[in-house]
Amino acid sequence: MESPAPSIKVENWLRGEPLTSFEPGKVCIVEFWATWCGPCVDGMPHLIQLQEKYKDNGVEIVGVAASEDAPTADEARSTLDAWLTEKFPNLNYRIAFDSTGEMDKLWMEPSFSYGVPTSFVVDRDGHIAFIGHPTQLDEVLPKVLNGSWRTSDQAKSADTERIAEGETIAREQALTKPIYDKLRPAMEAEDWKTALSAIEEGIALIPDKLNFRVSHVDLLLHRMRDMQAGLPVMRQFVRDAIDRKSEGWMYWALYQLFAPGFDYSGFPSAERFAMGEELSKHIVALPQDGGSKFLSYPVVAQYYHESGNKDRAIELLEQTLKALEGPEPVSDDLKQHLLPELLQALANYKGEKVCYGALCVAPQEDFPKR
Numbered sequence: 001m002e003s004p005a006p007s008i009k010v011e012n013w014l015r016g017e018p019l020t021s022f023e024p025g026k027v028c029i030v031e032f033w034a035t036w037c038g039p040c041v042d043g044m045p046h047l048i049q050l051q052e053k054y055k056d057n058g059v060e061i062v063g064v065a066a067s068e069d070a071p072t073a074d075e076a077r078s079t080l081d082a083w084l085t086e087k088f089p090n091l092n093y094r095i096a097f098d099s100t101g102e103m104d105k106l107w108m109e110p111s112f113s114y115g116v117p118t119s120f121v122v123d124r125d126g127h128i129a130f131i132g133h134p135t136q137l138d139e140v141l142p143k144v145l146n147g148s149w150r151t152s153d154q155a156k157s158a159d160t161e162r163i164a165e166g167e168t169i170a171r172e173q174a175l176t177k178p179i180y181d182k183l184r185p186a187m188e189a190e191d192w193k194t195a196l197s198a199i200e201e202g203i204a205l206i207p208d209k210l211n212f213r214v215s216h217v218d219l220l221l222h223r224m225r226d227m228q229a230g231l232p233v234m235r236q237f238v239r240d241a242i243d244r245k246s247e248g249w250m251y252w253a254l255y256q257l258f259a260p261g262f263d264y265s266g267f268p269s270a271e272r273f274a275m276g277e278e279l280s281k282h283i284v285a286l287p288q289d290g291g292s293k294f295l296s297y298p299v300v301a302q303y304y305h306e307s308g309n310k311d312r313a314i315e316l317l318e319q320t321l322k323a324l325e326g327p328e329p330v331s332d333d334l335k336q337h338l339l340p341e342l343l344q345a346l347a348n349y350k351g352e353k354v355c356y357g358a359l360c361v362a363p364q365e366d367f368p369k370r
Contacts, residue, residue, distance in 0.1 A: 001131065001159040002150060005030075005122040006106040008096065010064065011073065014081050016094030019062055026058040027144055028122040031134060032108060034067040035083050038334050040117040043134050044088060050137060051093045057145055058124070061093035066103045067116055073099040112166020114173075123150065130155070132162060175205050183215070192224045213237055214252045222262055231268075238275050242282050251296040254279040258302045260345075276303040284316075294323035298342055305349055317346045321356060 005022055008030070013019075022028055031047065033040035044063075051061045070076035077097050084095060096103075107113070107120060111131050119137060121130035121144055129144045130136075143149035179202040186195035196219050202212040217237055220230030234256065241249035256262075257276050264272060280300045297316045305313035320342060324335055343361040347354045353362045 001128055001155065003128050005120070005126050005128055006110075008062070008064075009102045009106065010066075010096040010098040011100060012077060012097045014065075014077070014084060014095045014097050015063075015091050019060070019094060019096075022122050022126045024126065025124050026060055027054075027124055027129075027141075029059065029061045029137065029141075030064060030107065030120040030122065031061065032064050032066055032103070032113070032116050032118045032120075034065060034069075034116050035080060036069055037067075037116050041087075043117055044091075046137075047134065048088075048090075048092055050141065054141065054145070059141070059145075063093060063095045064098065064103055064107075065095065066098045066101075066108075068097070068099065112163055112170060114166065114169050132158065172206065172209075176202065176209070179205070179212075190223075192219060195219055196224070210249060210252065213240075213249075214256070217253075217256045221256065221267070225263075225266060227266055227268075231271075234275070238279060242278065245282070245286070247283060247286055247296055250279050250283050251299065254283070254296075254299050254303065258299055258306060260302060273303075273307055276307065280304065294320040297323075298345060301345065301349070310349055314346065314349050317342060317349065321346075 005028075007021075008019055019028075029047075029050070033044075035041065047061055047063070051059065065080055068076040068080055070079055076099055080097060084091060108118065111120070111128075113131060117134050119130070119132060119134040120128060121137070121140065123129040123144060124147075127150075129150050130140050132140075140149055140155075143152065143155075149155050179198055182198040183195055183202075186192075186198060196216075199212055199215050199219060202209065203216060206212065214237075217230065217234050220226050220233055224230075234253075237249075237256075238253045241253045254276060257264075257267075257272055257279070280303050283296050283300055297320045301313040301316040301320075304310075304316065324338070339356060339359060340361070343354055343356055343359065344364070347361045347363040348367040351363050353360055355361075
């Protein structure tokens with residue numbers, strides 16, 4: 001905050017006229033986003049509203065797509081252009097495309113910003129007034145416009161906290177990069193011994209990193225099928241997940257025990273179901289903060305179905321479907337990702353066709369009856 005705004009160096013302007021410099025007297029919001037990012041897409045109507053609301057106050061919004069996922073820059077650009085035409089034909093703010101990494105080097109990396117969406121507000125004098133999540137713009141932007149934000153204790157405190165968090169992420173990334181550099185090629189080559197060595201090295205460095213803990217269990221139980229080494233690791237993972245009261249940790253522990261597609265034939269059945277019961281009980285008992293519990297319910301339902309409580313499994317899946325249209329509705333992209341498997345499980349459990357809007361799914365013929 002208060003640094004001079006970096007320049008905008010992009011490959012293409014897909015919507016709106018190119019912005020070559022920040023005009024004195026105007027306020028510019030530079031938002032880094034991506035089409036694969038659910039919160040980014042969900043927030044675009046809000047940015048459209050902000051642009052309309054503040055256009056007479058000299059506010060300009062620039063969306064910077066610098067993280068598109070495609071084999072080549074040309075494919076990324078053409079796919080993004082088509083996506084914008086389909087999803088937001090009446091977009092009222094500029095969209096820039098960059099695949100060179102230049103915008104990340106100029107804006108994201110120096111500010112310790114590591115994820116999208118991230119909004120930068122450039123003040124009327126060409127200096128950074130705010131860096132953060134776009135949901136904060138409703139509160140921050142009026143204060144930027146009247147000149148009170150940058151000098152406020154609230155702004156300075158928020159920026160200090162943001163930088164501290166960013167530095168923590170930077171330190172962790174520096175530690176984990178060598179681990180992932182070993183792990184990825186080993187996993188691709190199915191060299192489980194080397195992969196296990198890399199994961200155990202990572203856990204020694206950062207014992208509480210969830211990705212490492214999940215990979216540790218997955219390697220031992222599902223890739224190497226080493227029950228002697230894997231069961232103690234699984235037990236500890238379950239205990240830590242419950243002690244943390246963390247939905248994410250408990251979900252991934254339960255997923256390792258009851259995800260469809262894994263072979264559990266070598267797993268002690270009584271212990272597997274005992275772990276599943278305890279994890280499911282704790283997940284369902286969690287408060288409904290943020291409406292995210294529905295993400296865990298399908299695997300909880302899988303546990304209940306396998307344990308013989310078909311009605312409870314059906315009830316949880318139906319609750320999940322209702323949550324998709326709840327007070328905090330899910331993005332269309334996430335919904336499209338979730339719905340097919342969710343409806344297939346519900347149809348299988350009920351033994352009959354189920355529908356959600358225009359999408360209908362019949363039970364699988366080879367699904368075992370319980």
